Amino acid sequence: MSGMIELQRASLRYGDILGLSPTTFSLPDGxxxxxxLGPNGAGKSTLIQVLAGLLPPSGGExxxxxxxxxxxxxxxxxxGLVPEGDRFPxxxxxxxWLRMMAQLSGLSGRGMDExxxxxxxxVGMETRAHLAFSSMSKGMRQRIRLSQALLHQxxxxxxxxxxxxxxxxxxxxxxAMLRGLARDGVRVLVSSHILGxxxxxxxxxxxxxxxxxxxxxxxxxxxxxxxxxxxxxxxNADSGQAVAxxxxxxxxxVALRLENGGAxxxxxxxxxFLPKLQDAVVRGELPxxxxxxxxxxxxxxxxxxTTDHQ
Amino acid sequence: xxxxxxxxxxxxxxxAGQPAWLVxxxxxxxxxxxxxxxxxxxxxxxxxxxxxxxxxxxxxxxDTKAQLASVKDLAKEFLAQxxxxxxxxxxxxxxxxxxxxxxxxxxxLVARDTLHRVRPLMYAHPLRPLDYLGAKGLVAAGLPxxxxxxxxxxxxxxSLLIAGLHGPIWPTAPLRLIPAALLISxxxxxVTLGASSMASTPRAGFxxxxxxxxxxxxxxxxxxxxxxNPAWLAFSPGVLVTAWPELLCGVQAPKLGWVPALLGTGGHxxxxxxxxxxxxxxxxxxx
Numbered sequence: 001m002s003g004m005i006e007l008q009r010a011s012l013r014y015g016d017i018l019g020l021s022p023t024t025f026s027l028p029d030g031x032x033x034x035x036x037l038g039p040n041g042a043g044k045s046t047l048i049q050v051l052a053g054l055l056p057p058s059g060g061e062x063x064x065x066x067x068x069x070x071x072x073x074x075x076x077x078x079x080g081l082v083p084e085g086d087r088f089p090x091x092x093x094x095x096x097w098l099r100m101m102a103q104l105s106g107l108s109g110r111g112m113d114e115x116x117x118x119x120x121x122x123v124g125m126e127t128r129a130h131l132a133f134s135s136m137s138k139g140m141r142q143r144i145r146l147s148q149a150l151l152h153q154x155x156x157x158x159x160x161x162x163x164x165x166x167x168x169x170x171x172x173x174x175x176a177m178l179r180g181l182a183r184d185g186v187r188v189l190v191s192s193h194i195l196g197x198x199x200x201x202x203x204x205x206x207x208x209x210x211x212x213x214x215x216x217x218x219x220x221x222x223x224x225x226x227x228x229x230x231x232x233x234x235x236n237a238d239s240g241q242a243v244a245x246x247x248x249x250x251x252x253x254v255a256l257r258l259e260n261g262g263a264x265x266x267x268x269x270x271x272x273f274l275p276k277l278q279d280a281v282v283r284g285e286l287p288x289x290x291x292x293x294x295x296x297x298x299x300x301x302x303x304x305x306t307t308d309h310q
Numbered sequence: 311x312x313x314x315x316x317x318x319x320x321x322x323x324x325x326a327g328q329p330a331w332l333v334x335x336x337x338x339x340x341x342x343x344x345x346x347x348x349x350x351x352x353x354x355x356x357x358x359x360x361x362x363x364x365x366x367x368x369x370x371x372x373d374t375k376a377q378l379a380s381v382k383d384l385a386k387e388f389l390a391q392x393x394x395x396x397x398x399x400x401x402x403x404x405x406x407x408x409x410x411x412x413x414x415x416x417x418x419l420v421a422r423d424t425l426h427r428v429r430p431l432m433y434a435h436p437l438r439p440l441d442y443l444g445a446k447g448l449v450a451a452g453l454p455x456x457x458x459x460x461x462x463x464x465x466x467x468x469s470l471l472i473a474g475l476h477g478p479i480w481p482t483a484p485l486r487l488i489p490a491a492l493l494i495s496x497x498x499x500x501v502t503l504g505a506s507s508m509a510s511t512p513r514a515g516f517x518x519x520x521x522x523x524x525x526x527x528x529x530x531x532x533x534x535x536x537x538x539n540p541a542w543l544a545f546s547p548g549v550l551v552t553a554w555p556e557l558l559c560g561v562q563a564p565k566l567g568w569v570p571a572l573l574g575t576g577g578h579x580x581x582x583x584x585x586x587x588x589x590x591x592x593x594x595x596x597x
Contacts, residue, residue, distance in 0.1 A: 052434045054592045071592070073436030081434035087426045092341065100337045104435040108327030148431070 004029045004156060004187050005051065009060035012046055019046040021212045022060055027189075027204075031182045035198035036191035038208035044191040045084070047208065048160050051189070052081045064156065077105060080149030084160040086141055088133040094144045095129040098151065105152040119147040123177060139170035146177070157181060158189045163197050175201050230254040230266040232294035235277075237262050238287040246286055250276050264294065330437045334445030335452075342415055342453070351411045355457055358404055359464060366465050369478045393562070396483045397555040399462055400490060405551050408454055409498065413519035416450040416502025418512025420590060425511050433592040442590055443503075447583075450506075451499025458491040483559070490554040497575055501547050504582030507589035523548045541567060544574030 009022040020043045027034055038044050049055045050062055053069035053076050062069060069075040089097060095116070102112045120126040123143035133141060142162065149157055159178075163171050178188050178201060192198045198205065207215040237243045240263045244256055247265050252273060255266035267273045270293075280286045327333070423429045432442065466484055469477030480486075505518035523546070530545030543549040544566055553571045556564035566574070 049430070052430075054430055054433050071438065076434060076436045079434065081431060083427065083430050083434075085427050089341075089422065089426050089428065091344070096340075100333060101431070101435065103327050103333040104330055104432060104437055106327050106436060112327070 003027060004065060005189075006063040006066075007060065008062075010050060010057040010062045011059040012050055012055060013058040018211050019043055020050065020057075023047070023213045024060075025206060025213060025216050027187060029187075031185040031187060032204065033178060033182045033188045033190060033202045035202035035205040036189055036208065037193070037195060037198055037205050038191075039193050041210070042193075042208040043211040044193075044208055045160055046211070048081075048083075048158055048189075048191060051156075052076075052079055052158055077152060078155045080152070080154035080157040082145050082149045082157070082159040082162055084164065086138055086165060088141060088144075090134060091132065093130050093132050094125070094136065094141075097133070098129065098144065098148055101148040102151045107152060115151045115153070119150040122150055122181075123147045124173075138165050139167065139173075142166060142170070142174065146174070150181075154186065156187045156189065158191075160191050161193070162190060163192060163194065171197060230268050231270045233265045233267060233270070234259070234292040234294055235262050235265060235286075235288060236290040236292070238289070242287060246280060250280070262289075330435070330441040331445040331448065334432075334437075334442065335448045338419060338445070338449045339453075342449070345415075351407075351414075354407060355411075355460075358407070359460055362399070362461060362465055363468060366468055366478060367472070370469075370472045373478070374473070393556075393559045395478060396480055396486065397490075397559040397561050399465055399479070399483065399487055400458060400494070400555040402552040404461065405494065406548075408457060408494075409519070409523055409548065409551075411457070412450070412454050412498045412502045413505075413516045413523075415453060416499065417506050417509065417515025417517075417519045419446045419450055419515070420503065420506040420586070421509040421512050421515035424507075424509070429590070430592075439587070439591055443583075443587055446506075446586070446590075447499055447503055450503045451495045454498045455491055455495035458494065459488075462487040462491060486558040486560075487555060490558045493554045493575060494551045496579055497547055497551055500579040500582040500586075504585040507586045540565070541570040544570035546574075547578055550574050550578070 003026040005025075005027040007023050007025050009024055010020070011018070011022045012020040036044050036047065046055070050057055051064060051069065053064075053072060056070040064075050065078055067075050069079070088094075098116055098119075099112070102115055107115050116129075117126065120129050123146050125140065125143050125147060128136070128140060129144070129147075131140075133144075136144070146159070146162070149159075157178075162174060166174065175197075178190065182188050190198060190201060204218055205216070206213060235243045235247075238261075240258045240261065243263045243265075244258060247253055247256060247263070252268040253265060254268055257264040277286070277288075277291070281288045328336075423432070429442070433439070462484055466479045466481075469479035470481065475481050501522055502515075502519050505522055506512075506515040509515035509518050527546035527548045530543045530549065533545065534540050534542035544553075549565060550571060553564055553566040554575075557566070557568060557571055
């Protein structure tokens with residue numbers, strides 16, 4: 001096996017309960033963002049605990065940086081974990097807590113001071129880290145949580161539901177931070193049950209449902225897997241009837257719905273249909289004003305896939 | 311030579327700092343020292359120590375000053391010499407106060423991490439479960455030991471300075487009392503660590519410690535009463551900690567014999583450490 005993350009039929013059981021079905025996937029070396037998607041109870045946190053070396057798999061094999069992560073300091077020293085939740089030790093400053101975390105990573109002396117400075121600058125908290133957790137906003141605490149994971153400059157950064165409870169501005173800032181880290185060569189794995197925010201962030205997703213990995217790839221790739229689910233396209237045109245007529249003649253239509261100012265086409269294979277549509281518009285056969293894919297987003301993908309596995 | 315992403319500086323050398331258990335233990339000690347509660351118990355223990363030193367000095371005066379001969383016999387009844395006097399350097403009421411102190415401080419050692427869910431974060435670092443348990447155990451047992459130490463060493467030093475080798479405290483007393491303090495500390499540490507690891511909040515940890523100490527004392531007392539055998543009192547950590555100074559100083563009629571004291575102490579330490587080890591495994595550190 002090679003790559004930064006390699007799972008080969010890795011599974012995890014909590015007694016009789018199957019937390020993670022045998023799962024196989026790999027993520028390559030180098031920077032990038034991968035979204036780990038699924039509703040609550042899908043097995044995201046379980047998978048994260050396996051990847052972060054907190055739990056050994058009950059079956060199969062897990063390798064991070066080519067090694068088994070469970071209780072392996074060589075691997076743990078290269079992983080940064082930002083767990084879910086917003087609870088911190090009371091009565092101490094963030095800086096004191098970060099120092100302890102840095103020391104646990106094996107940093108000391110000048111190297112630790114530089115690491116603290118760098119991590120706090122990355123998250124924009126360099127002037128506010130002396131504050132107690134109790135006097136910080138949720139967004140500030142999330143930044144501190146992220147900075148503790150960056151102290152030892154991990155190659156793999158795992159975030160469990162990092163956007164929970166953040167206001168829109170803080171979300172955008174966090175997204176920008178994560179994109180920056182990915183550009184700098186860090187592999188970022190973000191779990192979320194909110195599909196829209198991951199769709200804004202990620203170039204690759206892993207879709208989990210009831211402890212099973214349902215799909216892996218980009219949103220478009222996953223959508224391609226769904227041959228039996230048609231893509232809905234809203235074609236805005238001067239004449240809906242003209243669009244419908246053309247579509248019936250040339251398209252692989254599953255359904256058609258006329259609307260004011262256009263038509264909604266359900267198409268089996270958009271990859272072959274869309275070039276035909278484009279040619280027709282260029283030739284002037286279709287009075288097209290705009291084209292909106294209605295369900296080519298993560299919500300639709302997620303809904304289709306999970307409905308199939310109910 | 312490693313290749314780094316262009317905008318990232320080289321990684322600092324890891325594994326260059328202190329051992330993980332020491333980092334955690336220092337963090338907990340500093341937190342405890344900053345607590346107001348620590349100042350309260352500090353005052354209580356200094357007050358008790360001052361009384362002990364006063365008793366020692368009065369004792370010396372009674373033995374050496376002819377003017378005090380008239381009150382000497384009366385005082386002897388209160389200030390008994392010999393093995394009991396040595397064992398009384400760690401008296402039961404001091405150990406009771408100490409139980410409260412370790413319940414307050416030790417009860418939160420693991421529970422606080424559970425409450426704030428920081429254990430997954432810690433285990434996501436190169437920290438072994440043994441490091442975590444070792445750090446918490448060091449604090450849980452080290453604190454009562456450090457508190458007991460002045461109660462052994464200060465009266466002993468004062469006795470040597472005031473009256474030389476023939477003072478009220480035996481010259482060999484630390485050789486008996488320091489092992490007693492170590493055993494007491496290990497027992498208190500193990501019980502508080504076990505209690506704290508079962509609790510989800512520091513307050514619950516405090517309750518667990520008191521529940522274990524008082525509950526086992528009641529159970530041990532009942533069984534001992536029903537069976538007519540005081541050895542069953544060894545079920546109680548509270549009785550065990552008071553038994554060790556007596557046993558090691560050679561008091562004539564100790565509360566417990568050597569065998570029940572050894573079995574009770576060993577059993578409690580092993581059981582509560584087992585509980586702590588199970589409850590602080592990475593798999594228990596649920597994200």
